[in-house]
Amino acid sequence: MTEIRLHNTKTRTREVFTPLDPENVRMYVCGPTVYDRAHMGNARPAIVFDVLYRLLRHTYGADHVTYVRNITDVDDKINARAAETGRSIREITDETAAWYIEDMAALGNLTPDHSPRATEYIAQMVTMIEGLIASGNAYAADGHVLFSVASYPEYGALSGRTVDDMIAGARVEVAPYKRDPMDFVLWKPSDDGQPGWDSPWGTGRPGWHIECSAMAGALLGESFDIHGGGNDLMFPHHENEIAQSACAHPEHEMAQIWLHNEMLLVEGRKMSKSLGNFFTVRDLLDQGVPGEVIRFVFLSTHYRKPMDWTEDKRREAEATLTGWLSVLRKHGYSPGMVAKLKASGDWTADHEVIGNLSSDMNTPGVMARLHLLSKAKTAYGLVGLAYALEMLGLVRDWDVLELSTSQGDALPDWVGPVVDDILVQRQKAREAKDWAEADRLREVLNASGVQVADVKGAVTWVPGPNFDIAQLESFK
RNA sequence: GGCGAGUUGGCGGAGUGGUUACGCAGCGGAUUGCAAAUCCGUGUAUGGGGGUUCGAUUCCCCCACUCGCCUCCA
Numbered sequence: 076m077t078e079i080r081l082h083n084t085k086t087r088t089r090e091v092f093t094p095l096d097p098e099n100v101r102m103y104v105c106g107p108t109v110y111d112r113a114h115m116g117n118a119r120p121a122i123v124f125d126v127l128y129r130l131l132r133h134t135y136g137a138d139h140v141t142y143v144r145n146i147t148d149v150d151d152k153i154n155a156r157a158a159e160t161g162r163s164i165r166e167i168t169d170e171t172a173a174w175y176i177e178d179m180a181a182l183g184n185l186t187p188d189h190s191p192r193a194t195e196y197i198a199q200m201v202t203m204i205e206g207l208i209a210s211g212n213a214y215a216a217d218g219h220v221l222f223s224v225a226s227y228p229e230y231g232a233l234s235g236r237t238v239d240d241m242i243a244g245a246r247v248e249v250a251p252y253k254r255d256p257m258d259f260v261l262w263k264p265s266d267d268g269q270p271g272w273d274s275p276w277g278t279g280r281p282g283w284h285i286e287c288s289a290m291a292g293a294l295l296g297e298s299f300d301i302h303g304g305g306n307d308l309m310f311p312h313h314e315n316e317i318a319q320s321a322c323a324h325p326e327h328e329m330a331q332i333w334l335h336n337e338m339l340l341v342e343g344r345k346m347s348k349s350l351g352n353f354f355t356v357r358d359l360l361d362q363g364v365p366g367e368v369i370r371f372v373f374l375s376t377h378y379r380k381p382m383d384w385t386e387d388k389r390r391e392a393e394a395t396l397t398g399w400l401s402v403l404r405k406h407g408y409s410p411g412m413v414a415k416l417k418a419s420g421d422w423t424a425d426h427e428v429i430g431n432l433s434s435d436m437n438t439p440g441v442m443a444r445l446h447l448l449s450k451a452k453t454a455y456g457l458v459g460l461a462y463a464l465e466m467l468g469l470v471r472d473w474d475v476l477e478l479s480t481s482q483g484d485a486l487p488d489w490v491g492p493v494v495d496d497i498l499v500q501r502q503k504a505r506e507a508k509d510w511a512e513a514d515r516l517r518e519v520l521n522a523s524g525v526q527v528a529d530v531k532g533a534v535t536w537v538p539g540p541n542f543d544i545a546q547l548e549s550f551k
Numbered sequence: 552g553g554c555g556a557g558u559u560g561g562c563g564g565a566g567u568g569g570u571u572a573c574g575c576a577g578c579g580g581a582u583u584g585c586a587a588a589u590c591c592g593u594g595u596a597u598g599g600g601g602g603u604u605c606g607a608u609u610c611c612c613c614c615a616c617u618c619g620c621c622u623c624c625a
Contacts, residue, residue: 118625445573
């Protein structure tokens with residue numbers, strides 16, 4: 076078994092991963108707040124931790140890993156969206172959650188074992204808050220319940236800051252009911268227009284951080300192996316989760332390893348609505364960028380480095396992936412052949428691929444290895460590539476072996492015969508050594524974005540990335 | 552101001568205390584009627600300054616610059 080090493084934010088070092096219980100490896104990842112379509116930044120942790128999930132399943136067995144990714148469906152941004160649109164909160168959260176699942180699946184992500192919704196765990200949150208009050212780590216004031224940062228001396232350890240540092244920053248909200256400016260809200264009162272639940276402190280709703288502590292505790296236990304999320308959540312969200320959970324369960328350490336992915340940039344700048352470089356996963360999919368290509372681009376950058384989404388990378392990823400799939404196709408890869416390889420025990424992972432993945436998820440290193448593996452000359456020699464592409468979620472169906480949203484399957488019926496006819500005419504011109512005519516016809520195909528491959532007398536074609544059906548109309 | 556991450560060839564992007572991966576682009580060649588596609592080959596890099604060392608891109612210190620977080624944004 077390959078040793079998995081991961082960079083633990085808590086210790087800022089790469090550590091050998093040793094599960095608490097190898098029979099049940101447990102990972103919690105902070106999922107979306109469901110008020111709008113997932114943007115490209117949301118996709119990064121989903122993909123990064125999906126890859127880790129796949130590696131853990133590979134290492135410990137598919138039935139020995141539990142992956143929880145929550146859906147936060149109670150939040151003031153949702154309330155605001157409901158107020159703007161006049162729609163009900165439930166309608167918005169149901170619709171957005173369904174979008175999220177759909178978009179993440181389109182990116183090749185497996186479905187987590189549990190996708191708990193915060194509103195289904197209000198009771199557990201209330202219980203946890205009551206416990207924190209009883210232990211002196213929280214206090215009720217003015218209808219609010221606040222966590223007392225002073226009661227937890229370790230506060231700030233994850234993000235490497237002290238309470239004094241943060242107060243010096245002086246960007247904290249100083250509410251009159253807070254004992255300490257850094258104290259954060261566990262529970263807050265709701266008015267008639269806001270979602271609310273009965274509690275010992277009146278009708279109210281949870282603060283931002285408590286839901287993750289409650290859901291992780293309920294589904295994974297008081298201690299589990301891995302907690303992941305974007306690095307913007309490190310402070311305050313994860314810091315607060317740790318404080319809550321550590322004080323609620325002093326005898327248990329919440330997560331052994333904390334992992335954080337870096338942020339996404341677009342063309343070198345932070346994605347933001349004001350810069351006009353903000354887009355959702357769905358926007359890209361609708362523009363015809365295959366989900367596998369988006370996934371490939373994410374995997375080409377290490378998860379702990381900022382990733383720049385650029386048109387160049389998209390193009391390069393598409394070309395590489397298309398090339399690999401075509402190599403596999405040419406060597407006869409099909410569902411039947413893969414089934415046969417699996418049955419015969421020849422379907423095995425390349426050691427270097429697993430080694431790279433196990434080394435703090437070095438997916439760019441994996442890509443480099445795959446370039447090498449893709450040069451194999453036999454079907455058997457390509458098993459390492461095929462196995463890796465399936466394992467990484469870059470090939471979903473051995474039947475198709477084409478990018479999922481390539482436009483080939485949507486072509487009108489007349490296109491095939493027209494292109495074939497042009498190719499035949501061009502062939503005739505070549506046989507007659509009428510080079511001018513042959514070149515003219517080739518230009519027509521180039522202008523149409525039809526990619527022609529002449530290999531040893533056999534001519535094949537596919538609609539290329541710049542395929543333009545209008546150029547072919549006149550040849551009907 | 553505090554905390555953190557980072558700086559590698561034209562571009563993207565890894566590993567490594569001692570010959571610096573890999574991809575794209577470029578260049579040369581094979582192939583081709585000429586091309587495309589494919590195949591083969593090939594040049595170019597470790598921000599600056601100190602230190603440790605026989606030897607530093609890698610370890611330590613300082614500086615510069617970039618990015619992120621500290622504003623319920625993954």
